[in-house]
Amino acid sequence: MKFLLILSAFMSVSAHASYPEMFGASFSTTYIGNQANLDANDPSNNYYAPAVLGFSDKVNVLLQATATATHFKPMENIVVTNDTNGTSTTTGRVSNDYQKFYGGSMHFALPIGYQHLGTLGLSVYLPLGHLLETNSGDPFLPEYIIYHSRYRRGSIYFNFARKFSEDLAWSLGTIVGFQASAEARTNLSLNGGTKGSWGKAQSKISPSLGIIASVVKKFDNSKIYFAYQQEMKSNLHANVFGDVVDPSLGLFQADIDAMIFYDPHTFRLGSSFKTGPHEFYTGVEYQMWSGYKTPAVIIKKTGGVIVSSSSYENLKIRDTINPRIGYALDVTDRWKWGLGAAYRMSPLKGDFSGAGNSIDTNTYILTTGLQYRIVIWSKDVNLGTAFEYQQLEKKHVTKTPGQENGTAGSKIGAGGYDIDGYVLAATLGVKFNF
Numbered sequence: 327m328k329f330l331l332i333l334s335a336f337m338s339v340s341a342h343a344s345y346p347e348m349f350g351a352s353f354s355t356t357y358i359g360n361q362a363n364l365d366a367n368d369p370s371n372n373y374y375a376p377a378v379l380g381f382s383d384k385v386n387v388l389l390q391a392t393a394t395a396t397h398f399k400p401m402e403n404i405v406v407t408n409d410t411n412g413t414s415t416t417t418g419r420v421s422n423d424y425q426k427f428y429g430g431s432m433h434f435a436l437p438i439g440y441q442h443l444g445t446l447g448l449s450v451y452l453p454l455g456h457l458l459e460t461n462s463g464d465p466f467l468p469e470y471i472i473y474h475s476r477y478r479r480g481s482i483y484f485n486f487a488r489k490f491s492e493d494l495a496w497s498l499g500t501i502v503g504f505q506a507s508a509e510a511r512t513n514l515s516l517n518g519g520t521k522g523s524w525g526k527a528q529s530k531i532s533p534s535l536g537i538i539a540s541v542v543k544k545f546d547n548s549k550i551y552f553a554y555q556q557e558m559k560s561n562l563h564a565n566v567f568g569d570v571v572d573p574s575l576g577l578f579q580a581d582i583d584a585m586i587f588y589d590p591h592t593f594r595l596g597s598s599f600k601t602g603p604h605e606f607y608t609g610v611e612y613q614m615w616s617g618y619k620t621p622a623v624i625i626k627k628t629g630g631v632i633v634s635s636s637s638y639e640n641l642k643i644r645d646t647i648n649p650r651i652g653y654a655l656d657v658t659d660r661w662k663w664g665l666g667a668a669y670r671m672s673p674l675k676g677d678f679s680g681a682g683n684s685i686d687t688n689t690y691i692l693t694t695g696l697q698y699r700i701v702i703w704s705k706d707v708n709l710g711t712a713f714e715y716q717q718l719e720k721k722h723v724t725k726t727p728g729q730e731n732g733t734a735g736s737k738i739g740a741g742g743y744d745i746d747g748y749v750l751a752a753t754l755g756v757k758f759n760f
Contacts (some may be wrong), residue, residue: 344481344589345392345429345451346373348472350693352388352433353710353753357695358652359666360714361609364542364549364598367706367759369433372447372485374594374609375551377542379435379445380487380495386435390710390755391428391454396473398422398718398747404468405740410636410730411466417741420467424474428454444488447499452480464683466738468723471620471684472672473749479587485538493544501536501589503560512568525568534560536589548599557617558589567629579629585619590673596650607652607666614645615673620684638730639682646671652693660700666693670716678723678745681730681737687719687745695753708757716749 350356352370355363362374366381369388379386399422406418431451438444485499512525540553567579596609620641627634652666668691678685695712724742729735 344479345431345477346449346481347589347592348477349392349394349714349751350712350753351449352390352431352757353695353712353755354388354664354697354708354757356712356714356751356753357664357666357693357697357710358607358654359609359650359668359693360691361607361650361652361666361668362551362594362596362598363607363652363654364551364596367435368757369435369447370431370449372433372435372449373483375497375540375542375553375596376447376483376485376499376538377487377495377497377540377551377553378549379447379485380489380497381542381544382435382445383437383442384435385437385760386433386758387760388433388755388757389430390753391430392751392753394427394429394477394749394751396422396424396470396747396749398424398470398473399744401468401739401743403741404743405725405736405738406467408729408735408738409733410638411738415736420743422468422470422747424470427478429478430454444486447483447485447487447497449483450480451482453478465622466683468683468685468739468743470686470745470747471674472686483538485540495542497538497540499538501538501555501558503534503536503558503587503589504531506531506560506562506586508562508564510564510566510568512566534558540594547601548597550597551595553592553594555589555592555594557591557614558587559617560586560588562586565628577630578632579627580632580634581626581628582623583626584623588618590615590618590646603656605654605656607650607654609650609652611648611650612645613648613673615643616645618643618673620682636731639684640680641674641682641684642676643673644675646673660698662697662699664693664695664697664712667691668693677721678739679726683738685723685745687721689719690717691715692717706759710753710755710757712753714749714751714753716751718745718747718749721745 350360351373369386401420408415434448482502487497489495508529510527536556536558542551564582591614593612625635650668654664670689672686674686693714697710725737725740
């Protein structure tokens, strides 16, 4: 069964969404509360409200690097093993010490056609050094499923924007996902056997696309936008089968499934209002999470000696409403300062007292940042930085009596613990207008 263990570890990936959903699309949108700034010459609006790019006839480029660190309270003296994951009930410590994340993003807005037929917008987010970073965490101990690996992946957003008139523009585009499948055949020899193990495998990855659409309306001193992003699920399915031949233990056959990442249906409504050097921003997101699954690898027996995964968790999922406000001040003709606040409603509801290890709470967000404009060869170059603080709403978890499988004893997490902590994020970037 060693092959199954290796394959399961390889596929142990979290269901996670993109970095901009969690921490803002760019320094210029993060410091006003993780929302669109509706500047036609800021290509990072390609994520929030791509229609606004249709008002620009310039080539716009934004590049940035990001760093994110979680700080969650350790859980002391809680049950960490019982009959469902061990041979006895023991207590211990869960540190929740997740690795820091370093990433980067690129945003491009390119007008097309001699008479400006429209604008192409492209946004790419990547972990620095690789395309995808995943970690499902422990399958039994409490896990902050929104933060452990949620934003550690590459993501791509592509849009076409065009203006109807001088004060109205629309866009249509896509978010790129993928579906992966694999099949493996093995003959295994265990310790004590005289034969070697062998196997063969094949895999396929297919792209999948989700719709993005938006519209922006300009007024004298303000703009308002509406945007929709379709749900995107990227799944992995594998079929594993073979024999344990030396010593002979029999056939095994199983399906292994995992949701690689998940983006909810998202509806955005926002506005900006400018008066003198002051600009005010408001926005709200409505997200539909009904298709979400926990970051768990499910092994299902389809034949032979394999035992299927035991699934005790029954999450209660809800749609979320996430408001944001922001303010920006043109301190001088070169310096701009921003300040924002946001609220992230958790898609998980309940007190987490039953079986299961997935945890999350509502989050309060504060942001700030600076932007400095310089002129090089008659072209604007903006250097910017943003800082973000996310505070999780504290909640105490007390497990109900009995083990997860219904027998007498204590559930994993029994003894009680606090969901508590904060997250820090920093961004440094540069924006060019040609």
